[in-house]
Amino acid sequence: xxxxxxxxxxxxxxxxxxxxxxxxxxxxxxxxxxxxxxxxxxxxxxxxxxxxxxxxxxxxxxxxxxxxxxxxxxxxxxxxxxxxxxxxxxxxxxxxxxxxxxxxxxxxxxxxxxxxxxxxxxxxxxxxxxxxxxxxxxxxxxxxxxxxxxxxxxxxxxxxxxxxxxxxxxxxxxxxxxxxxxxxxxxxxxxxxxxxxxxxxxxxxxxxxxxxxxxxxxxxxxxxxxxxxxxxxxxxxxxxxxxxxxxxxxxxxxxxxxxxxxxxxxxxxxxxxxxxxxxxxxxxxxxxxxxxxxxxxxxxxxxx
Numbered sequence: 001x002x003x004x005x006x007x008x009x010x011x012x013x014x015x016x017x018x019x020x021x022x023x024x025x026x027x028x029x030x031x032x033x034x035x036x037x038x039x040x041x042x043x044x045x046x047x048x049x050x051x052x053x054x055x056x057x058x059x060x061x062x063x064x065x066x067x068x069x070x071x072x073x074x075x076x077x078x079x080x081x082x083x084x085x086x087x088x089x090x091x092x093x094x095x096x097x098x099x100x101x102x103x104x105x106x107x108x109x110x111x112x113x114x115x116x117x118x119x120x121x122x123x124x125x126x127x128x129x130x131x132x133x134x135x136x137x138x139x140x141x142x143x144x145x146x147x148x149x150x151x152x153x154x155x156x157x158x159x160x161x162x163x164x165x166x167x168x169x170x171x172x173x174x175x176x177x178x179x180x181x182x183x184x185x186x187x188x189x190x191x192x193x194x195x196x197x198x199x200x201x202x203x204x205x206x207x208x209x210x211x212x213x214x215x216x217x218x219x220x221x222x223x224x225x226x227x228x229x230x231x232x233x234x235x236x237x238x239x240x241x242x243x244x245x246x247x248x249x250x251x252x253x254x255x256x257x258x259x260x261x262x263x264x265x266x267x268x269x270x271x272x273x274x275x276x277x278x279x280x281x282x283x284x285x286x287x288x289x290x291x292x293x294x295x296x297x298x299x300x301x302x303x304x
Contacts, residue, residue, distance in 0.1 A: 014065075014182060014183075015064040015065075015178040015179065015181060016065040016179070016182060017181060018092075018096050018097050019069065019100050019174060020092035020095070020099050021069060021070050021100045021102060022089060022092065022093060022099065022101055022102070023102035023103060024107075024113060025050075025072075026046070026050075026104070027103060027104040027131055029042075029071065030050060031044050031162055032102060032129070032131070032161035033055070033070040035161050036057065036066075036171065037057045037059055037190060041055065041070075042055045042201075043204065043205035044205070045205060045208035045209055045216075053072070053302075054071050055191065056068065056069050056193070057190065057191055058185050058190050058192070063175075064175055065183045065185065066174060066175075069092040069096065071089045080292055080294070097178065098125045098126075098177060098178065099127070100129060100174070101113065101129070102129050102131050103130050103131065103144070104132055105130050105132045105133045105140055105141050105158070106132060106140060108147075109144070114151075117151040121151050121153070121154065122152065123154065124154070124177065125154075126154035127174065127177075128154060128155070129157050129158075129161075129170055130144060130145065130148070130159065131161050157173065195275060198274055199223060199237055199239075199271045199274065199275075200221040200239065200301075200302065202270045203221045203239055203241070203267045203281075203283070204219065205267075206263045206266050207241070210262065211252065214248075215248050215251060215252065219241055219243055219248075219252075220241070220291055221240070221241060221301065222239065223237065223238070223239050223302075224238045224240055225237065225238040233278060234278035234279060235271075235279050237271065237279060238282045239281070240284050240286050241285050241286065242286055242301070243285060243286070244289050244291070245287065246287050249285045249287050252285055253285060260283060263283065264281055264283045268280075
């Protein structure tokens with residue numbers, strides 16, 4: 001998104017900037033974003049590649065505005081969706097005032113993280129957050145901290161994104177190196193994504209949570225209708241779930257349609273909380289074998 005300066009006689013000491021949150025899949029980037037904001041903006045699940053798009057969470061106070069950019073987990077796949085995800089990562093890293101690398105304390109460093117450290121680790125605007133240190137044992141954490149200290153001159157901060165440990169320390173560090181500037185967004189805006197996008201993400205989150213094996217990562221959500229009815233006092237949402245195989249469609253629907261009803265019911269409740277009002281949600285399943293390679297399908301899903 002283009003950066004817009006909304007300067008309006010703010011204090012000359014006001015700070016603002018973009019923080020690119022990067023790392024491999026399942027290290028806790030989205031959980032960290034939600035913890036920073038104190039509310040859920042980016043969907044989370046135990047499965048890798050939950051995030052498919054760059055999502056900005058905006059934290060504004062009287063003294064600063066931080067735009068946290070949650071990016072997809074870095075992967076080496078070459079399909080159209082993966083190329084879009086890599087483009088999101090590159091845009092965030094190139095435009096970020098601060099690079100925040102999140103590392104999993106259990107897993108150590110991957111080749112991808114080594115490459116990020118080689119490229120950005122000596123920069124003054126680089127921070128490494130070692131996540132899950134509340135549950136990882138010292139014999140895992142200490143060697144990793146030592147290894148990182150050899151690769152970056154930036155701060156290395158052990159945290160728990162889920163438990164909140166050291167999040168205040170990490171935030172204080174971000175603020176300390178944030179450049180002086182004006183607001184890019186109005187004070188009441190907390191994300192760059194609209195309700196239509198967030199609703200599709202909520203539906204996809206339920207698929208990630210309720211289904212196993214390849215089905216969650218073969219699913220895409222296209223919102224075909226999103227309208228608020230004054231007369232009915234509710235938002236009507238019609239969405240299509242793309243899946244790659246006919247057999248997947250049967251699994252998503254489930255016996256007697258029970259699995260799909262569970263998905264729709266759970267998603268509807270979360271969307272109602274998001275919108276602050278009643279929601280009618282209708283889900284339909286479409287088999288699209290090569291949707292990840294189809295530009296038209298990816299556009300319908302909002303990725304291009």
